[in-house]
Amino acid sequence: MNRAAVEVVDPGPLSTLQDLGRTGWAHLGVPRAGALDRGAAALARRLVGGAVDDAVIETTLGGIVLRTRRAVTLAVTGAPCPVRVDRRTVDHGAAVTVPAGAEVSVGAATSGVRSYVALSGGIDVEPVLGSRSTDTLAWVGPARLAAGHLLAVGSPPSPSDLPEPPPAIVVRPRARELRLVRGPRADWLGEGSWQALDGATYVVGADSDRVGLRLDGPRVERRGGELPSEGLVLGGVQLPPSGQPVVFLADHPTTGGYPVVALLLDDDLDLCAQLRPGDEVALRTM
Known part of the structure; x- marks a missing residue:
């Protein structure tokens, strides 16, 4: 060294x-x-x-x-x-x-x-x-x-x-939208919950960190009960009994017992890294 x-x-x-x-x-x-x-x-x-x-x-x-x-x-x-x-x-x-x-x-x-x-x-x-x-x-x-x-x-x-220097970077404000596709446990969502997610606005929670982006806003209805612990992936959107979504980021646990009802598009993960507690973000279902 x-x-x-x-x-x-x-x-x-x-x-x-x-x-x-x-x-x-x-x-x-x-x-x-x-x-x-x-x-x-x-x-x-x-x-x-x-x-x-x-x-x-x-x-x-x-x-x-x-x-x-x-x-x-x-x-x-x-x-x-x-x-x-x-x-x-x-x-x-x-x-x-x-x-x-x-x-x-x-x-x-x-x-x-x-x-x-x-x-x-x-x-x-x-x-x-x-x-x-x-x-x-x-x-x-x-x-x-x-x-x-x-x-x-x-x-x-x-x-x-050394590579050629990159061209000048112009950073433009990006719409604070997170795009979702149905996850492996989307069947745990209540009737109409997937449709209700499209356009719903949430506030980034104060306890968000490298483990997950915690969203506070409209409660997402889901059926009761719990799952046996199962594997989790980067960008998985878990729905605990509170009905407040959690987007898993780089330091997420490898297993969990709440349903993963959606997956975040990979292109939107970098945006999650830069959202501050108190920022508003809209969800879009694909």
């Missing part, structure tokens, strides 16, 4: 390391984990010329402060936020080379929830079960970042290996 390149000065409310996730272990009860906003994490890696599965830092609402031990190239994507190197403001969504001894401040998100910090060469930590992702349900993988943590960085690619 290379010598430490970056020190964590202030980790913010919650900062973790994430790659593409931990696959092939669900049968043993180990969640997948991985970056919640996959598109933003992929863009950060590409901006610094990284590999598709390089580990990046995922911040939550409050950002992170880092100090470089040697010169590094980094990029910040995801939730819009101020980015500063010492006292100089630098661009969000662009690769920046930072000298040794500089303080990098990734500020609080001005909208959205999660920002991503990629370092050229990737963050070099020991994989756990084949992944460098932190799972916040079972806390498998690297520990959550804390002040004083030293992060090693792999060897950056040579200039000849």
Whole structure:
């Protein structure tokens, strides 16, 4: 492992390391984990010329402060936020080379929830079960970042290996809609409940996290009783007795006993990563 390149000065409310996730272990009860906003994490890696599965830092609402031990190239994507190197403001969504001894401040998100910090060469930590992702349900993988943590960085690619820089990214506001298809237990829905979901508006619950997006709003009627525990998947929409839907995200459990009445379209998962508690979101049935 290379010598430490970056020190964590202030980790913010919650900062973790994430790659593409931990696959092939669900049968043993180990969640997948991985970056919640996959598109933003992929863009950060590409901006610094990284590999598709390089580990990046995922911040939550409050950002992170880092100090470089040697010169590094980094990029910040995801939730819009101020980015500063010492006292100089630098661009969000662009690769920046930072000298040794500089303080990098990734500020609080001005909208959205999660920002991503990629370092050229990737963050070099020991994989756990084949992944460098932190799972916040079972806390498998690297520990959550804390002040004083030293992060090693792999060897950056040579200039000849760097891809063409991506074109300028124009971020446009996206309608806060989550599209659903019928799930394996849609027959547990009450009469007319599927139709009632189309266009229904919910508020993102305060207890939403990397495990699941919890929605508060119109009660969805379902039949009584419980199921034997069965497998769960990313994007599954579970309906507990409260009638308030839960959308499972990257750190979801591998089994559960409430019916999965719908599945979220894969393209809408990244939006879930950036919805804040109190945000309104509309459901659309397909």
